[in-house]
Amino acid sequence: MPEIEIVKGVYSVGAIDWDRTIFDELIPLPEGTSYNAYLIKGSEKTALIDTVDPTKTGALLANLKKAGVERIDYIVASHAEQDHSGSIPVVLEAYPDAVVVTNAKCKGFLTDLLHIPEEKFVEVKDGEELSLGDKTLRFLFTPWVHWPETMSTYLVEDKILFTCDFFGSHLATSKLFAEDHHDVYTGAKRYYAEIMMPFRSIVKKNLSIVEELDVNIIAPSHGPLYRNPEFIINAYKDWVSDDTIENMAVIGYVSMHGSTRIMADRLASSLIEKGVHVHLFNLVTGDIGEFAMSLVDAATLIIATPTVLSGPHPAALGATYLANALRPKMKFFGVIGSYGWGGRTADILNGTLTLKVEKLEPLLIKGLPNEDGLKMVDGLAETIKQKHIEARIMK
Ligand SMILES: Cc1cc2nc3c(=O)[nH]c(=O)nc-3n(C[C@H](O)[C@H](O)[C@H](O)COP(=O)(O)O)c2cc1C
Ligand SMILES: [Fe+2]
Ligand SMILES: [Fe+2]
Known part of the structure; x- marks a missing residue:
């Protein structure tokens, strides 16, 4: 990637990963991803905000060289x-000559994960500022987006907020700024579903930290930058809000x-006839990222599985485990499926899903x-419809 000036003295020097198909061995990446790193040249000091995945170190070093650093x-x-x-x-x-500037928690992780020596660290506190001469960095702790140590950096003079994973999207594009909002929305929602959704209440707090700032540009560490921060902030507000639950059942x-x-x-056709939206999803061949994305707004999750070796199919158990870990705002959960002679399918799935949701009567045939x-099955569809009406999710 060529060196790209964002504003005077601030450059994007990261790497695009067009070929990556899976992240964390968990999240499929239909559009690839990027690891954004930013170079800030102040009148006295130069700072690099984050680096890149080790597979792309060469690209980062080449970009720094090209930028004459x-x-x-x-x-x-x-x-x-x-x-x-x-x-x-x-x-x-x-x-x-470089030192690593970070918070105490992140320093601990970096010591464990990368064996960076103690003398290479400069520790900063929440709200602390670091002068680069004519540019000032202010560190704002925004925990749990994505790990407990995550922080954002505000470039005071240029009003750029570097948010790392927060507001990121898995999208490989040569465009520096989010232009095609549809593409970016989808990539960012996929990112939110699998990385941010489990920490919804903390994400809300972090959103208010961002809203208190005067921000011209949000610069995340995956996907394009946002010149209109309201677009991504409003999308996040929607995703975290309990008021925006959809009249939809994910099957x-x-x-x-x-x-x-x-x-x-x-079940799908019966629900649709009754006015409940449906997302039917094959848990074996489908993209589990789409399943996670549909859980961002859905009111109901139904897992449909045959009984296999006395319990649910492993793919159904895996999806239930994932749904539980992602902590979506759904209200109702149910199990359906076919069996041959017996087993513990419904018990195992209901035991796996420990969220505070109403469990519907299982339907095994x-x-x-x-x-x-x-x-x-039509009766179950009617029950789901009535539940959505009672919960004021459906009129
Ligand atoms: C590998 C395998 C293991 C199975 N184990 C069980 C079992 O432990 N208990 C049971 O009731 N049925 C078991 N069955 C039977 C299926 O649950 C039954 O055939 C069901 O109708 C399959 O639904 P499907 O057509 O949706 O795949 C098993 C079937 C297969 C192929
Ligand atoms: Fe992360
Ligand atoms: Fe990341």
Whole structure:
């Protein structure tokens, strides 16, 4: 990536990862991603905000060289996860005058994860400022977006807020700024669903920290920058809010021989007829990131699975475990499926989902569902509709 000037003296020097298909061995990346790093040249000192994933260290060093950087004084570490910190040791070797500026918690993680020596750290406190001469960095602790140590850096004179994972999107693009809002919205929602959603209440607090600032540009460490910060702030407000729950049921299904699929399809069409939106999702072949994204707003989750070796199919158990860990704002949870002779499918799934939601009566049918069985599926659809009405999610 060429050196790109964001405003005078502030450059984007990170790397685009067009080919990456999965992140954290968990999140599929249909659009790739980027690891953004930023160089700030003050009249006296030069700072680098974050580095890049270790697989892209060469690209970062090349960009720094191209930018004519001979000396780096400070490497600001916003977050210790290796996609941003992993190149710090190599940058420290290439720029031996540099020190790592970060908070105490992040220093601890960086010591554990990268074995950076004690003397290379300068510790900062929440709200502390660091002068680069004509430019000033102010550090703002924004924990849990994504790890407990994550902080943002506000460039006071230029009103740029560097937020690391917060507001990031998994989107490889050569465009510096978010222009196609649809693409960025989807990439950012995917990011939010899997990284931020579990910490919804803390994200709300961090949003108010950002709103108190006068920000011209939000510069995250994945995906494009935002010249209109309201776009991404408003999207986040929507996603974290309990008031924006959708009249939608997500149906995640697995079916080996088609019986459970018939039940899932019938539930979907019955719900749609009754005015409840549906997202039907194949848990084996589908993109689990889309499943997570649909949970950002959905009121109900139904897991549809055959009984396999006395319990749910492992893909159904995995999806239930993930839904539980992501802590979405959904209100209702149910289990449906086909079985041959018996097992503990519903108990295992209901035991896995420990969120404060209402558990609907499970509906398990022996073998291929007959007309009576399908009527029972219609009954479940009616129950879901009534629950949505009672909870004022549906009119
Ligand atoms: C590998 C395998 C293991 C199974 N284990 C069980 C079981 O432990 N208990 C049970 O009731 N049925 C078991 N069954 C039967 C299925 O639950 C039954 O065939 C069901 O109708 C399959 O639904 P499907 O058509 O949606 O795949 C098993 C089937 C397979 C293929
Ligand atoms: Fe992260
Ligand atoms: Fe990240």
